[in-house]
Amino acid sequence: MGSFVLKRSLYSIISLVGLLVLVFFLSRLTGDPAALYLPVDAPASVREAFREARGLNDPLIVQFGDFVWNLLHFDFGESLRRQRPAFDVVLEAFPWTLCLAAITMSLVLLGAVVLGSLAAMNVGKSFDRISSVISLAAASAPDFWVALMAIFLFAVALGWVPTSGTGTPWHWILPVAVLFIRPFGLILQVVRGSMITALSSAYVKTARAKGVRQRAITFVHALRNAMLPVITVAGDQAAGLLNGAVVVESVFGFPGIGKLMIDSILQRDFAVVLAAIMITSLAIFIMNLLIDLAYALLDPRIRY
Structure with a gap:
């Protein structure tokens, strides 16, 4: 190890x-x-x-x-725009993106695992067909178009939520909802496929023969063995969110590292751009390493 x-x-x-x-x-x-x-x-x-x-x-x-x-010497230089150390500027923006990504991925995994497992339990039925259509549509939806339509409908037309900012929980609804859609659609399909394979395995048939309830078979026995491909895809999607969620943060004026990078590129603030890339890359490396180590915990047969 x-x-x-x-x-x-x-x-x-x-x-x-x-x-x-x-x-x-x-x-x-x-x-x-x-x-x-x-x-x-x-x-x-x-x-x-x-x-x-x-x-x-x-x-x-x-x-x-x-x-x-x-x-x-851990010195990225001074921000031309802000007249402050670039590293400090990035460290102020990164927690916003990290928090946004953590909330989004938590909701994505919860929703995708539950709905994907239920779809696998009802293969070919109405619930399975509806969830498949929803997941494919979600995975195909472009973030920038969804963000603009969400602002027009829920913020401008209906006035339910603000268009930008982070002052209240209401400000987080649209950014989280827009970021939620694409990874939810992808992970839901992966969970469904993995669970169908796991539910048709020999140990599941043995558990059924012993009289174990279907919910226990699905969410206790089968789910753990179906999680390896799910973790791989979830890690890739989480890396995409950590990479700045550039489009969503720019559309909603969210003060994360993605918007900071876009603004710094337009302002030719080289020090901030390099510091943002350094911090984001380190975070993605640490996350991928933790995912690889999680494989061994979920499946003891895996050894590094």
Whole structure:
């Protein structure tokens, strides 16, 4: 187990370094920050002083060397827009995305496991057909379209919920609901397929022969063995949510890391972009490692 964790950590570090190198050089292609932060009629000397003070006149390889050196000291530099350490700016936004993702995935797993298991118990019946249609429609729904339609219907037309912000629980309803739809549809289909396989296995037939009730067979015996593929898909969907939920956060004005990254890219705030990618990548790595370790807990036959 220790060698597995060490190997996965090494692979993740290599991937993270490659990602940061790629993003560093690509971000420099977005344009000159001086053109964005200074007035249009600013003198050339002022623009030159602005670039010189922030090392933007140095060759790219020199800028990258300074970035790596600062990164080794956990220093991502200062946010050009906010005049604060970029790392602090990202740490303020990340908990909002983490909380949004945790609430959404908790509801997704609860709903998908229950409905998927019930659908597997009623294969070919009306409940199974309806749940399949709903899950396929949910998995196919584009987030940006659903978000805009939700704002128009529930916020503008009906006035039930606010369009943006985080001040009250009502502000969270639309972002959570929109993020809920796609992973719910995907995971529901996976739960249904896995449960159908598990319910047709030999140990389930033995349990039925012994007189065990159907609910106990489904939610105690079969569900645990059906959870491995579900965990894989759930981990992938959770990583997508942790990756910023960029569209949803931007549409609803949610102050998470996804909206922060979009704003920072548009503002050419390079330090914040790199810090956001670093924090998000580390969170995804830790989550994937925990999912891999959970396999061994659910199925003792798995050994690393």
